[in-house]
Amino acid sequence: MPAQIRIALDAMGGDHGPSVVIPGAAISLVRHPDLAFGFYGDEAVIRPLLESRPALAAVSSVHHTDVAIRMDDKPSQALRYGRWKSSMWLAIESIKKNEADAAVSAGNTGALMAMARFCLRTMAKIERPAIAALWPNLRGESVVLDVGASIGADASALVDMAVMGAAMAHIVLGVERPTVGLLNVGVEEVKGLEMVREAGRILRETNLPSLDYIGFVEGDDIGKGTADVVVTEGFAGNIALKTAEGTAKQIAGYLRAAMSRTLMARIGYLFARGAFAALREKLDPRKSNGGVFLGLNGIVVKSHGGTDAEGYASAIDLAYDMVKQDLMHKITESLSFDHRAAAARASNADVA
Amino acid sequence: MPAQIRIALDAMGGDHGPSVVIPGAAISLVRHPDLAFGFYGDEAVIRPLLESRPALAAVSSVHHTDVAIRMDDKPSQALRYGRWKSSMWLAIESIKKNEADAAVSAGNTGALMAMARFCLRTMAKIERPAIAALWPNLRGESVVLDVGASIGADASALVDMAVMGAAMAHIVLGVERPTVGLLNVGVEEVKGLEMVREAGRILRETNLPSLDYIGFVEGDDIGKGTADVVVTEGFAGNIALKTAEGTAKQIAGYLRAAMSRTLMARIGYLFARGAFAALREKLDPRKSNGGVFLGLNGIVVKSHGGTDAEGYASAIDLAYDMVKQDLMHKITESLSFDHRAAAARASNADVA
Numbered sequence: 001m002p003a004q005i006r007i008a009l010d011a012m013g014g015d016h017g018p019s020v021v022i023p024g025a026a027i028s029l030v031r032h033p034d035l036a037f038g039f040y041g042d043e044a045v046i047r048p049l050l051e052s053r054p055a056l057a058a059v060s061s062v063h064h065t066d067v068a069i070r071m072d073d074k075p076s077q078a079l080r081y082g083r084w085k086s087s088m089w090l091a092i093e094s095i096k097k098n099e100a101d102a103a104v105s106a107g108n109t110g111a112l113m114a115m116a117r118f119c120l121r122t123m124a125k126i127e128r129p130a131i132a133a134l135w136p137n138l139r140g141e142s143v144v145l146d147v148g149a150s151i152g153a154d155a156s157a158l159v160d161m162a163v164m165g166a167a168m169a170h171i172v173l174g175v176e177r178p179t180v181g182l183l184n185v186g187v188e189e190v191k192g193l194e195m196v197r198e199a200g201r202i203l204r205e206t207n208l209p210s211l212d213y214i215g216f217v218e219g220d221d222i223g224k225g226t227a228d229v230v231v232t233e234g235f236a237g238n239i240a241l242k243t244a245e246g247t248a249k250q251i252a253g254y255l256r257a258a259m260s261r262t263l264m265a266r267i268g269y270l271f272a273r274g275a276f277a278a279l280r281e282k283l284d285p286r287k288s289n290g291g292v293f294l295g296l297n298g299i300v301v302k303s304h305g306g307t308d309a310e311g312y313a314s315a316i317d318l319a320y321d322m323v324k325q326d327l328m329h330k331i332t333e334s335l336s337f338d339h340r341a342a343a344a345r346a347s348n349a350d351v352a
Numbered sequence: 353m354p355a356q357i358r359i360a361l362d363a364m365g366g367d368h369g370p371s372v373v374i375p376g377a378a379i380s381l382v383r384h385p386d387l388a389f390g391f392y393g394d395e396a397v398i399r400p401l402l403e404s405r406p407a408l409a410a411v412s413s414v415h416h417t418d419v420a421i422r423m424d425d426k427p428s429q430a431l432r433y434g435r436w437k438s439s440m441w442l443a444i445e446s447i448k449k450n451e452a453d454a455a456v457s458a459g460n461t462g463a464l465m466a467m468a469r470f471c472l473r474t475m476a477k478i479e480r481p482a483i484a485a486l487w488p489n490l491r492g493e494s495v496v497l498d499v500g501a502s503i504g505a506d507a508s509a510l511v512d513m514a515v516m517g518a519a520m521a522h523i524v525l526g527v528e529r530p531t532v533g534l535l536n537v538g539v540e541e542v543k544g545l546e547m548v549r550e551a552g553r554i555l556r557e558t559n560l561p562s563l564d565y566i567g568f569v570e571g572d573d574i575g576k577g578t579a580d581v582v583v584t585e586g587f588a589g590n591i592a593l594k595t596a597e598g599t600a601k602q603i604a605g606y607l608r609a610a611m612s613r614t615l616m617a618r619i620g621y622l623f624a625r626g627a628f629a630a631l632r633e634k635l636d637p638r639k640s641n642g643g644v645f646l647g648l649n650g651i652v653v654k655s656h657g658g659t660d661a662e663g664y665a666s667a668i669d670l671a672y673d674m675v676k677q678d679l680m681h682k683i684t685e686s687l688s689f690d691h692r693a694a695a696a697r698a699s700n701a702d703v704a
Contacts, residue, residue: 074542110538138605148537151545185500185590186462190426193503193587219594223602235545236588238537240595242571247599250575253490254634255607258627268624275610275617282606 004036004059005323006100007316008091011041012068014106014305014312018042021106022049024312026056031313032320038063038100041087065090069111071305078111079118088112092119095298102299102319104290106312109302113149113293120298125335128157129295130234131302132168133241134288134318139225143169143178146231147291148238155198158182158231160335162203164294165229166211167330171321173228177210181217181227183236192216195233210334248283286311290318292327299327356388356411357675358452359668360443363393364420366458366657366664370394373458374401376664378408383665384672390415390452393439417442421463423657430463431470440464444471447650454651454671456642458664461654465501465645472650477687480509481647482586483654484520485593486640486670491577495521495530498583499643500590507550510534510583512687514555516646517581518563519682523673525580529562533569533579535588544568547585562686600635638663642670644679651679 009025011018018041029035036059039046043064050057067086069078082089088107092115094100105112113129122129130146130153145165150157162180169178182200184192189200196216203213217226219240232240259269259276269276281287285304289311293300299322303315361377363370370393381387388411391398395416402409419438421430434441440459444467446452457464465481474481482498482505497517502509514532521530534552536544541552548568555565569578571592584592611621611628621628633639637656641663645652651674655667 074540136602138602151537183591185503185587188426219591219596220598220601222595223598232591235537236591239535239571239584239588240591243574243592243595244571244599246572246575247596248603249572250488250490251600251603251635254631258631258634259624261627261630265624265627268620268622268627270620271623272611272617272620275613275620278613279606279610282610283603 004034005032005320006036006038007319008038008040008094008100008103009316010088010091010103010105010107011039011046012087012107014303014307015071017068018045018049020307020309020312022046022053022056023309025060025316026053027309027313028316028320029056029059031317035059035316035320037061038091038094040065040090040094041068042066063090069107071108073108073111075110075114078108079114082111083115083118089115089119092116092298092300095300096120101323102301104301104303104315104319106303106305106307106315109148112300112302116293116296116298116300120296120300122295123297123331123335126160126164126295128153128160129293130161130164131291132165132294133291134172135222135230135244136282136288137223137225141173141288142222142225142228142230143172144222144230144232144237144241145294146234146237147241148234149293150234152235153195153233155195155202158195158199158233159202160295161231162199162211162213162229163208163334164331165231167327167334168292168294168322169228170210170330171325171327175228177212178228179214180211180229180231181214181221183230183232183240184216184218187216187218189216199231208334245285252283286314288314290315292318292322294331299323356386357384357672358388358390359671360390360392360446360452360455361668362440362443362455362457362459363391363398364439364459366655366659367423369420370397370401372659372661372664374398374405374408375661377412377668378405379661379665380668380672381408381411383669387411387668387672389413390443390446392417392442392446393420394418415442421459423460425460425463427462427466430460431466434463435467435470441467441471444468444650444652447652448472453675454653456653456655456667456671458655458657458659458667461500464652464654468645468648468650468652472648472652474647475649475683475687478512478516478647480505480512481645482513482516483643484517484646485643486524487574487582487596488634488640489575489577493525493640494574494577494580494582495524496574496582496584496589496593497646498586498589499593500586501645502586504587505547505585507547507554510547510551510585511554512647513583514551514563514565514581515560515686516683517583519679519686520644520646520674521580522562522682523677523679527580529564530580531566532563532581532583533566533573535582535584535592536568536570539568539570541568551583560686597637604635638666640666642667644670644674646683651675
C-alpha cells in the first residue's frame with residue numbers, strides 16, 4: 001500500500017465550520033483515495049458528521065479542542081488566545097510534529113498566516129512568506145502571488161516569490177520551466193516602483209534554471225494568461241485579486257439583469273441554458289479555491305471562508321497536489337541555486 | 353450668446369490620429385452646441401476632414417505643426433523633441449495662453465503628463481498630480497484615482513487626491529458631498545500600508561466639508577460601488593484598473609465561446625440578441641473613456657489611445673463637463689480648507 005497523504009483540517013475555520021469541512025473532505029477523498037485526515041475542533045460536532053460517512057471516518061482521526069479562532073479577530077488577538085490550543089493552531093502544529101503533510105483552514109487569513117509563521121517558521125533562505133492564488137485566465141490558469149501577506153515586499157522578496165511561484169506552477173500546470181512576469185504599470189524597463197525594477201534586473205541577469213523570466217506584465221495580462229506566474233507585492237496583489245473578483249460579480253450582475261429584461265431574452269435564456277451553465281462553471285470561484293502559503297517550513301492552504309463543500313474540496317485537492325508532487329523539495333532545490341550571489345556577480349560584471 | 357467652452361485637441365494623438373479626433377469632435381458638438389475647438393497637428397490632414405463637416409469647421413481653428421509625439425516614447429524623449437512645438441504640447445499650452453479651457457489628447461500618457469506638468473505646473477497646494485478614471489459599477493459610476501501618475505504617493509498626496517476626486521465626483525455624479533473610500537487590503541484600521549493608514553487618520557480627523565470619508569474599501573468594493581470616490585496610490589490603482597479591464601475581456605471571451613458552442617446556444621443567442629446588445633452597451637469601454645488629470649493649473653483629459661470617434665467624443669464630453677461646472681474652482685475652494693493644519697490640530701488634541 002502506498003504512503004497516505006495526511007491532511008490536517010481546521011474543522012472550525014470558515015463561515016460554516018464542520019458542516020462544510022467534513023463533507024468537503026469526503027468529496028476530496030473520493031477523488032484521492034490515498035488521503036487521510038486529522039480533524040481539529042469540537043469533537044461533539046465533528047463525530048456525528050463523520051459517523052454518517054464511514055469511508056471518511058475510516059481514514060480520519062479527531063482531535064478535540066474547545067478553542068476556535070473567530071473570523072474577525074486581529075492576528076495578535078488570535079495568537080494571544082489561540083496559540084497552543086485552537087483548532088487552527090493544532091492543525092498547523094501537526095505538520096511540525098510530522099503527524100500531517102499539510103494543513104487546510106478556511107479561517108481568518110491574518111490569524112492563519114501569523115500562526116503558521118510562528119509555528120512553522122520561514123524557510124532558511126526566505127525572508128517573507130507569500131500567499132499564492134490560482135487565477136483562471138483565457139489560456140487556462142496561472143499562479144499569482146503575493147495576494148496579501150507581504151505588504152511592502154522588497155526586490156529580494158519579489159525574487160523569492162518568483163522562485164516559489166514557479167515551483168508551484170511546475171506542479172499545478174505541469175510546465176517544466178514556467179514563464180514568470182513581474183506585475184508593473186508598464187512593460188518598459190524604466191517604469192514602475194524601484195523595487196519592481198530591481199527585481200526585474202536580478203531575474204533577468206541571473207536567468208534561473210527553474211523559471212523563464214519574461215519581463216514586466218500589466219494588470220490585463222493576468223486575465224490573458226501572458227505568464228504562468230505573475231509576481232507582485234502583497235498590497236497590489238490583494239487589490240488586483242479582489243478587483244477581479246468584484247468585476248466578475250459586476251458583469252454577472254449585468255448579465256442576469258439583461259437576460260431577464262424582456263420576454264425574448266428569457267426565451268433565449270431557456271434555449272441557451274446549457275451554455276450559461278458552462279459559463280457559470282467557468283466562472284465558479286469554487287474551482288480555484290485555495291491560497292497556498294509559500295516560504296514556510298510546511299504546506300498550509302487557505303480556503304475561502306464562505307465556500308461550500310465543493311469549494312473546500314478544491315482547497316484540499318490543492319494541498320494534496322502540493323504534497324504529492326513535493327512542493328517543499330522543489331522550492332528548496334530552486335533556492336539552492338544562489339540567485340543573490342548570481343545577481344551580485346552579474347551586477348559587478350555590469351560595473352566592470 | 354453664452355460663452356463657448358473651448359477645447360484644444362491634440363489631433364495627432366492616439367493610434368488613429370485625426371481620423372478619430374475630428375469625427376469625435378463632431379459627435380460631441382452635436383451634444384454640446386456651445387463647444388469650440390482648436391485642432392493642433394498636421395493641417396494637410398486636418399483641413400479635408402473639417403471641410404466635409406461644415407458645422408464643426410464653423411467653430412474650429414486649426415494650428416499647424418509637423419511634430420507629433422510617438423505612442424511609445426519615454427516622457428523624457430518626448431519632452432526633448434516635442435516641447436514647444438508638438439501637437440500635444442501646443443494643445444496643452446493653449447490653456448496657459450487662455451486660448452482654450454481644457455485640452456484632450458489620446459496620445460502617450462507618460463508624455464502627456466510630463467508635458468502638462470511642465471507647461472501648466474501643479475496647483476499651489478498640490479504636490480503630485482493624479483489621473484482620475486470614471487469606473488462603471490453596479491450602482492452607476494465612481495471616480496477612481498490615481499490610475500497611474502503618482503507611483504508611490506504618500507499620505508498627504510492621498511489626502512489631496514481625496515479632495516480632488518470628490519470635486520470631480522461632485523460634477524460627474526451630481527452628489528453634494530461624495531463618499532470617499534481609501535483602497536486597502538482590509539477594512540480594519542490596523543491593516544495595510546502605513547501611508548494608507550496615515551491618510552485614513554487625516555481624513556477621519558479633519559472631517560472635510562467637501563467629502564464624506566467612509567474608511568477603507570477593498571478591491572471588490574470598486575465594482576460594487578461602495579464609495580463615490582476610491583482613492584489609491586498610482587501603482588496599485590493602475591494595476592486595479594488594468595486587472596478589471598482584463599477580467600471584463602476574459603469574461604466576454606468565455607461568454608462568446610459559450611454562446612457559439614451548441615446549436616441550442618446559438619438559437620438562444622438569436623432570441624436574446626437585444627439583451628446581449630444591452631450588455632455590450634453596459635460594458636462598452638467607450639462610454640467611460642477619459643482620464644482626468646487632477647492637480648494641475650488647467651484641465652487635461654487623456655483619451656484611450658485605441659478608441660474610436662464615439663469613445664473620443666466621450667473624452668471631450670468629460671472635458672466639457674469639467675469646464676462647464678468649474679472643476680478648477682471647486683478644487684481650489686476645497687483646498688482652501690487647510691486639511692493639514694486641521695489634521696495637525698486633531699493630532700495634537702489626541703496627544704493632549
